[in-house]
Amino acid sequence: MVYYISAILLILIGMYAVLTKKNIIKIVIGLSIIDSGINLLLIAIGYVKDATAPIFSDSSLKASGMVDPVPQALVLTAIVIGLGVTSVALALVIRLYDHHKTLNIDKIRKLKW
Amino acid sequence: MRKVLAVLLLAIVGYYMIDSFLKIPFGENRNTVGDYYLNTTVKETGSVNTVTSIVVNYRGFDTLGEVTVLFLATTGLAAILFENKKRKRRLQHASLIVRVGAHLIYPLIILLGAYVFIHGHLTPGGGFQGGAIIATGVLLMFMSYRSFEVSHKLLVYFESIAGIAFVTIGLSGLIWGTSFLENILPLGIPNSLFSAGVIPIIYIAVGVKVGAELTGLLDNLLKTIK
Amino acid sequence: MIISALTILVYVLAAILIIAALFAVKQKDLLMAVIGTSAISVVLSIFFYILQAPDVALTEAAIGVALSTIIFVITIKKTERYEE
Numbered sequence: 001m002v003y004y005i006s007a008i009l010l011i012l013i014g015m016y017a018v019l020t021k022k023n024i025i026k027i028v029i030g031l032s033i034i035d036s037g038i039n040l041l042l043i044a045i046g047y048v049k050d051a052t053a054p055i056f057s058d059s060s061l062k063a064s065g066m067v068d069p070v071p072q073a074l075v076l077t078a079i080v081i082g083l084g085v086t087s088v089a090l091a092l093v094i095r096l097y098d099h100h101k102t103l104n105i106d107k108i109r110k111l112k113w
Numbered sequence: 114m115r116k117v118l119a120v121l122l123l124a125i126v127g128y129y130m131i132d133s134f135l136k137i138p139f140g141e142n143r144n145t146v147g148d149y150y151l152n153t154t155v156k157e158t159g160s161v162n163t164v165t166s167i168v169v170n171y172r173g174f175d176t177l178g179e180v181t182v183l184f185l186a187t188t189g190l191a192a193i194l195f196e197n198k199k200r201k202r203r204l205q206h207a208s209l210i211v212r213v214g215a216h217l218i219y220p221l222i223i224l225l226g227a228y229v230f231i232h233g234h235l236t237p238g239g240g241f242q243g244g245a246i247i248a249t250g251v252l253l254m255f256m257s258y259r260s261f262e263v264s265h266k267l268l269v270y271f272e273s274i275a276g277i278a279f280v281t282i283g284l285s286g287l288i289w290g291t292s293f294l295e296n297i298l299p300l301g302i303p304n305s306l307f308s309a310g311v312i313p314i315i316y317i318a319v320g321v322k323v324g325a326e327l328t329g330l331l332d333n334l335l336k337t338i339k
Numbered sequence: 340m341i342i343s344a345l346t347i348l349v350y351v352l353a354a355i356l357i358i359a360a361l362f363a364v365k366q367k368d369l370l371m372a373v374i375g376t377s378a379i380s381v382v383l384s385i386f387f388y389i390l391q392a393p394d395v396a397l398t399e400a401a402i403g404v405a406l407s408t409i410i411f412v413i414t415i416k417k418t419e420r421y422e423e
Contacts, residue, residue, distance in 0.1 A: 162394075164394050165394075229397075237393035237394045237396075237397060238394070238397060239394065241398055241402075242394070242397045242398050242401055245398070245401035245402050245405070245406060246401055248406065249401065249405045249406070252405070252409065327406065331406075331409070334410065334413050335413070337417070338413065338416060338417065
């Protein structure tokens with residue numbers, strides 16, 4: 001139960017950083033925190049009490065005493081794609097700084113019009 | 114004013130999310146699709162790691178899509194940070210303890226990464242984990258020595274050959290079997306190294322490809338520092 | 340109600356997680372905020388191991404701690420360090 005509440009708190013803290021901060025790098029940090037919160041929530045749903053990891057390393061393990069393997073396969077993909085999104089976003093930040101010489105989103109919006 | 118509105122909106126969203134998630138009981142056995150995968154993974158595919166057989170065999174097409182997305186991300190980053198002048202890295206040499214320690218640990222890290230993606234069907238691990246460990250080992254050498262170079266042509270060859278091998282294995286499943294990415298080699302004895310058909314071969318291709326891509330990404334980024 | 344050592348460990352780690360997230364959002368020095376993000380990744384990797392998912396714990400430890408932090412630090416070096 002404590003896993004659900006801490007994952008939802010992580011998502012809310014990340015969304016607060018995206019909504020109110022004015023520095024672009026802080027906004028990208030908030031995006032990365034939202035990714036971490038969602039991955040924790042997905043794995044916490046598939047947990048079974050007093051069960052073990054889904055690997056048949058011994059031939060005496062039964063299939064009914066194991067946790068759910070499907071959310072783990074989906075979260076494996078999600079972590080790698082989160083890394084890809086963060087790296088492309090930071091490359092765009094470097095290019096924006098070369099062009100405008102500032103990292104404040106209010107000033108970048110004002111320079112256009 | 115903006116902060117007060119944001120906190121109010123997030124409090125409303127958070128209250129309803131917590132209220133609906135506390136109604137889901139924690140730790141109950143709700144397996145419906147998972148039961149089918151757990152019961153038939155040793156007989157049908159021969160690998161004892163259930164997550165590996167789901168990622169490579171039952172849902173292998175999604176893994177092909179993920180490898181494509183990672184390739185597009187590294188290409189996009191190299192294209193955005195493109196400069197026409199040649200640059201060399203101008204960082205300093207690290208101190209003596211770091212240099213000697215990095216020389217000793219670097220082959221062991223590469224060996225650990227190769228072990229993790231070769232034994233992906235027996236122990237926890239697989240292609241993505243092994244590739245990330247190899248990229249971290251090369252990063253350690255980049256940060257200790259100013260003159261450590263990795264040639265770009267070698268990385269490009271590794272990555273292209275690994276990607277073509279993945280698609281060729283899938284097409285050979287279409288030619289000699291019934292569907293794309295089917296298991297056509299004989300499944301051996303479970304829990305030994307040469308078992309589970311094409312699953313170790315696909316994971317070796319994925320591990321080499323991810324390791325070469327992440328090394329190229331780090332090399333691109335480190336070359337642009339003045 | 341029996342309180343075992345594992346339950347106390349889970350509560351302490353959850354408290355460290357929330358404190359690290361608040362630290363990462365409120366700091367003005369951007370390098371300290373990036374260290375808070377990698378602390379979140381380390382605690383998350385321990386949580387994934389307690390929830391019986393060893394593949395996901397390995398992936399989060401290898402990608403979230405090492406590679407994501409170095410990309411942030413290189414971006415901060417090419418732009419400004421302090422948020423004004």
